[in-house]
Amino acid sequence: MKRLDTLQALPGDAAFDLLVVGAGGAGLAAALFAALRGASVLLVEATGHVGGTTALSAGTSWIPGTRQGAQVNPGDTLAEAARYLDNAIGDRADRALREVLLAEGAATVDELEAQTEMKFRAYPRHPDYISDLGGSTLAGRALEPLPFDGRRLGALFALLRPPIPEFTVLGGMMVDRTDINHLLGMTKSWASFRHAVALLARHARDRLGHPRGTRLVMGNAHVARLLYSLAQREEVTLALDTRLVELERGATGVDAAVLVQGGERRRVRVRGGVVLASGGFNRHPERRRALLPGIDIGWCPGAPGHTGEAHAPAEAVGARYGEGAMSPAFWAPVSRRVRPDGSIAVFPHFVMDRAKPGVLAVDQAGERFVNESTSYHLFGLAMQRAGAVPAFLVCDAAALRKYGLGMVRPGGRGLAPFLADGYLVRGETLADLARALAIDPARLAATVERFNAHAEAGHDPDFHRGETAYQRNLGDPAWPGPNPSLGPLAQGPFYAVRLYPGDIGAAQGFATDADARVLDASGTPIPGLYAVGNDMHSAMGGVYMAPGITIGPGLVFARQAARHAAARVPASGKP
Incomplete structure (x- = not known):
């Protein structure tokens, strides 16, 4: 892979087989799949790091039917996966897209493992999120990247977007x-x-x-493996801090683009096409106001490059957004804290605290409004429906020591800074905590008393917490009570953190066909224009029904786009 430090290094008549806009997980994959087919690729990224939100994530890829999945769940079938997708998604997305995911998923993983540094494993137990739906399974569809030694990247290690600091320990x-x-x-x-x-x-x-540490896991390992694989390919040129500002559509489709880097502007020709993989609209001010009204940008934990800036050039050549998704975005409850350097930490509450015994969530009236053990996506949507913004995640002293709470680590030590800056709120009694949160003490006491009675019985008739396999998996397997997700709040002092609905990724993006070709207003593919990752309208219809339902389709449709675009390159233009 070649590094392009300045656009001035490009000749005036520069041409590539493929231009990939965005070097997150899907963009890196699209560039890699194109290079594997001998295509010349210019990969541009608007920020100074590669990896996007994928680098900040758990790095899970939901892809049924793989060899790795069969090792932990040999009885699973693509027919069962299709049944689950139909039950979960319905008509919220084009069925052809999920059919491609099932038909091409295993081949995508096999190609990566055989020809690149990408290596996957299936965790022994990783349930689909809506595990009470027909066709769901407890394991085998969610793949994780194997840990990667970042030292192998050499100087490229500095280009890798670091993980969220609060997801690391001991200084990185x-x-x-x-x-x-x-x-x-x-x-x-x-x-x-x-x-x-x-x-x-x-x-x-x-x-x-x-x-920081060079033993990379989760999303950092996924991105590092893609980057290392690209580094071995001479067909790829990488340009950071480079933005797409214009697309040109000629007789055969999109055939040129205008890029900007600092004060430099360059036009490049493309023979096979342009792949949009810029991460979605989430940080675009106008689109955010239109699609996510009332959701503060400060609640978004996604990577900074997801500005949607590349979408206007695509719309100028006829691209249109998809419709019908469950939600324009995917969600998680997040808590916020000011770091010592003045930046804001936005912490997604995925699995570590909210579904554990001794923890519950209440709204500003001190009442429960959600099944705390539901998926983070449904939790975030419930917050908005109930107007529970902020909500409060409350626990007792025993739960804090055992599980932690948000950015507070398990163990119960080192609380002073969190209490001093108000991230963590403490009350010696529930009444004290309620007053500190401006909640009616009597209402909070009544809520906790009712919750504790249900916890002792192991059954939650109000919100049915811990009744599905997925929900129970989020609980504490060592909990001695009848339900691993339910335990009383019994031992003071009591603690709380404030929660906000954070958009963790775009679900609404450009409508595409099964080859990831962007569609125009009539539903016709625009020749030479593709969208993958969160620039592509969610193949899951905005339903977050399993772990890795953005990264998995990102890989599969990156391969689809790369194959189709590479096939468009005239024979005379191929190496």
Whole structure:
């Protein structure tokens, strides 16, 4: 891979087989699949880092029917996956898109594993989110990237978007769920002790020569593996801090683009087409006001490059947004805190706290409004429907020590800074906590009393918490009560953090066909224009029905786009 430090290095008649706009997970994959087919690729990224929100995520890819999935769930079938998709999505998205996901998913993974550095595994238990729907499964469809040694990237390591600092420990050490379990259990088993000591020793060595840990997991591992694979391909040219400002449509379709880098402006010709993979509309001020009214941009934990700036040039050549999605965005409850450097930490509450025993969520009236163990997407939507903004995630002292709360780590130590800046609110009694949160003490006490009675019985008739396999999986498997997701708030002091509905990605984007070709107002594909990742209208119809339903389709449709675009390149233009 070649680095293009300045657009001035491009000749005036520069031409590439493919222009990929955006170097997040889907854009990197599109560039890689095109390079595997011998196409010359110019990959441009509007920020100074690669990886987008994929680099900040868990890095899971939902792709049924793979060899890796069969190792943990040999009984699963594509027919069952199709049934689940039909039940979950219905007519919110074109059925042809999910048919491609099922038909091409395994081949996508196989090609990556055979020809690149991408390596996957299926976690032994990773349920679909709506696990009470027909066709759902408890494991085998969600793939995770294997950890990656960032030192192999050499100088490219600095280009990789770092993870959210609050998702790391000890000054930049990344940990996944396996690591967390070993760290928490290092005094309880020899295996956990050895695993934890090896992690800590590796991180200590890393900090001697690197600004953060180089053992990469989750989304950072996914992106690093794509980047390392691209680094081996001479067909690819990477330009950072470079924006798309114009597309040109000629007799054969989109055949040129205008790029801007600093004060430099360059026109490049494209033979096969342009792939939009810029991350979606989320940080575009006007589109945000129109599609996400009332949702503060400060609640979005996504990467900074998702400005939607590349969408206007696409619309100028006829592209249109899709319609009918469950929601224009995907959601998670988030909490916010000012970091020492003045930046704002936006922390998504995915799995670590809200579904654990001794934790519940209330609105500003002190009443429950949601099943706390539902998916983060449905939790965020429930907050908006109930007007619970902010909401409060409340726990007792025992739950705080065991599970942590948001950015507060398990163990119950080091609370002073969180209490001092107001991120964490404490009350010696529930009444004290209620007054600190400006909630009616009697109403909060009544809510907790009712919740505690249901927790003791192990059944939640109000919101049915912990009744599905997915919800119980989020609970505490070591909990001695009848429901691993339900436990009373019994031991003071009591704590709370404020929650806001955070948009974690765009679900509404450009309408496409099964080859990821962007459609115009008549439903006709625009030759030479493709959209993948969150620039593409969600193949899931805005339904977050499983882990990895953005990254998985991002890979599959990146391959579809790359194959189709590479086939458009005239034979005389191919290497």
